[in-house]
């Protein structure tokens with residue numbers, strides 16, 4: 001179940017909280033597309049298979065690509081990889097880009113899953129985040145996408161901002177449910193040091209996120225979305241039955257993936273590789289045949305720690321049979337000894353699988369750290 005991730009490192013403007021790699025200088029977009037197509041060719045043998053089950057355009061803002069740019073990427077991918085008949089092709093987009101014409105182009109290009117960065121249904125909050133769209137666009141773009149024939153849509157929402165009250169978060173969730181989307185990814189606002197928000201917090205202009213309020217909003221979200229037919233399959237992800245994301249689930253299940261573009265990460269089962277997070281360096285290196293990535297060979301300890309960190313965040317949990325087969329008995333012993341030291345209200349066991357309870361999911365990262373080798 002191999003997948004391809006393509007990082008499109010451009011945005012119209014910088015959101016105050018964002019620490020993804022992107023540039024608002026769009027002038028070298030044509031050179032970037034050339035470099036990206038070159039990287040597809042150069043790395044065509046990175047995965048052991050050339051049969052691809054998922055393609056994910058992330059960023060940045062992939063909906064900033066023109067029809068021609070998107071087409072040249074698809075043509076290059078088709079030249080070097082075989083696409084599974086059921087392939088999931090996701091493209092992240094911002095509401096302000098989703099005109100009727102744009103939606104038609106995306107559909108014709110073969111995109112079959114849209115990931116829309118709504119974030120909020122409130123104008124004051126969107127303005128504070130420096131998002132490039134309005135609350136009205138947050139609502140209307142989904143209807144437009146559905147009318148254009150997209151029947152697999154995921155939306156991103158953020159909770160924990162100073163604007164969110166328990167009541168407004170409840171209303172946000174209800175609006176999201178009413179939009180009749182198949183999937184919701186919802187993230188707690190995190191304050192990253194190098195962002196505008198991080199700097200404002202450091203200067204005392206903004207406050208840190210209130211963890212207690214966030215925890216309350218998180219638990220409410222699980223309750224409301226589960227009541228409305230969503231499966232909470234990963235800490236931040238909820239899907240209607242049949243719509244669990246193929247691409248992201250493969251990351252969490254330890255499947256291989258090829259990451260292309262500046263800052264993209266790759267994993268081939270044994271090594272991790274990550275590309276330079278600089279557009280100009282990436283473009284220059286690809287055109288001149290220079291190195292543009294770093295590599296890390298994963299030790300059994302690294303692989304165990306990654307498996308625990310990601311497994312505990314999902315409904316698939318951590319399977320000691322998998323640990324036994326892939327890493328050996330000493331890791332099974334360590335895992336069982338450590339998880340059984342945790343409070344029994346935080347985890348449950350079913351045959352060889354340990355997974356976190358609702359209460360445990362709130363502490364997933366801390367529990368994972370307790371279990372690290």
Ligand code: SF4
Nearest residue numbers: 011014015018059060
């Ligand atoms: S549009 Fe997305 S990637 Fe771009 S700055 Fe905003 S949050 Fe970051």
